[in-house]
């Protein structure tokens with residue numbers, strides 16, 4: 001098994017993908033499996049991830065993504081769409097799933113459900129949207145790390161017109177909003193960015209050990 005820190009040094013935000021090299025469906029599935037396993041607050045996963053492989057749709061995303069070539073040259077574009085609003089159903093569906101997976105009697109987790117509802121349902125809509133988008137970013141981070149571990153390249157991207165993405169992908173009707181994306185594929189040998197040294201703030205500045 002390769003060293004995880006080596007994997008993180010190997011990865012970079014790809015500027016130019018090699019459109020002729022496709023990530024296999026089997027490898028894409030490994031990334032989907034990893035994203036599914038993302039941690040989230042209370043485990044509620046208040047988002048949906050669209051995996052866009054269709055070339056015509058990717059071209060549309062590129063046009064709405066400041067013409068960044070990654071949208072069309074990547075094998076797939078993972079669009080993280082967070083729930084802009086939610087109600088009790090978000091909690092109830094999760095509780096139902098938990099009770100089924102853990103083989104518990106219906107109603108066993110009612111106390112936990114109420115705790116979540118008390119914490120979340122009375123938040124103003126903007127706070128709900130902020131919370132759901134933070135959960136989506138955790139999933140994005142997980143995708144980037146998983147891709148690196150599998151030696152699959154990726155580029156996280158916020159440089160796109162979110163409203164246009166919502167329109168292209170039919171998200172608005174589902175109470176969803178595209179918040180961040182990751183293009184996934186293989187780096188082009190010509191992408192000079194891969195040779196640039198990593199720029200990260202020094203640990204003395206980033207961390208304080210108490």
Ligand SMILES: Cc1cc2nc3c(=O)[nH]c(=O)nc-3n(C[C@H](O)[C@H](O)[C@H](O)COP(=O)(O)O)c2cc1C
Nearest residue numbers: 011012013014015068155156157158159160180198
């Ligand atoms: C949330 C987020 C949004 C980003 N948006 C873009 C983008 O739109 N286009 C792009 O080329 N890079 C984008 N990046 C890449 C960052 O510039 C890059 O991750 C950062 O400079 C660190 O470099 P490295 O990832 O290559 O190590 C984004 C990164 C993140 C995490």
